Amino acid sequence: MSDPFAIRMPPDIRSVRVGEHQVVFIDDFLEHPEALIEAATQARFEPCAGAAERKGYPGVRAPVPTAYTENLTELLDPLIRLNFGVPEELTLRKSPCTFSLTNVAPQDLGPLQRVPHFDASTPHFMAVLLYLCDERHGGTAFYRHKPSGLQQITAEKRDRYGEMIYAEVERRPAPPRYFTDSDECFELLGIMPARFNRLVIYRGSLLHSAIVNPQGLSSDPRQGRLTINTFYDF
Incomplete structure (x- = not known):
């Protein structure tokens, strides 16, 4: 196998509208996805930052092989610019690719881990998720915050939204469970189901869970529930 992390060519790039926004996905993304599962079994997973405070990602993470990262970025730099309207003159900045394994029991989730969240409020911050698990492991859901009407948290809305969500969590804490359907504060707009070897791309400013x-x-x-998480900003 010359490149165990080769992307299947040509990629079958599709998109759907969820609420007011676009979500791009590519099924059967890698030629040999099982090579990444094997790499994950050899990786050293560590709790995420904020785990002790019951904040952030509810699980453990580990570095991903560099070759996958390089292949991913070579494809996604032009793909994201084209599909999400990122100006050509902006420079790409990338987070490390990490294996992510959800393993926190519902009763151990912190208050902010029980409600939808956003990753960043900058205009071209993109979240990229590769599912290395199947449909039994749910998917990614997108929401509208009912009191504010927001689906996306931009820089100018961030402080006000933060005040509102902290007040709501303090006033009416969510039950100890992973968020799924609509409730008093959030309306479910749509779900991108998990599928083995499915890559999903969306703006990190969208409210999701x-x-x-x-x-x-x-x-x-x-x-x-094994995934690979990567973030790009421009």
Whole structure:
């Protein structure tokens, strides 16, 4: 196998509208996705920053092979610019690619881990997610915050939204569960289902949440909700 992390060519790039926004996805993304699962079984997973405070990603993460990162960026730099209207003159900045394995039990989630979130409020911050698990592990859902009407948290809305959500969490804490359907504060707009070897791209400023099946929680990369998470900003 010359390149175990080769992307299947040509990629079958599709998009859907969720609420007011676009979500791009590519099925059967890699030629040999099982090579990444094998790499994950050899990786050293560590709790995420904020784990002790029950904040941030509810699980563990580990570095991804550099070759996957290079292949991904070569494809996504022009793809994101074209599909999301990123100006050519802006320079790409990228986070490390990480294996992510959800393993926190619902009763151990912190208050902000029980509600939808956004990753960043900058205009061209993109979240990229590769599913290395199947449909039993839920997917990614997108929401509208009912009191404000917001689906996307931009820089000018961030402080006000933060004040509102902290007040709501303090006044009426969400039950100890992974968020799924609509409730008093959030309206479910749509779900991108998990599918093995599916790549999903969306703006990190969108309100979203992982749909997690508690019965599927595991620290074994072969059994659990294994994804690769990457962030691009321009």
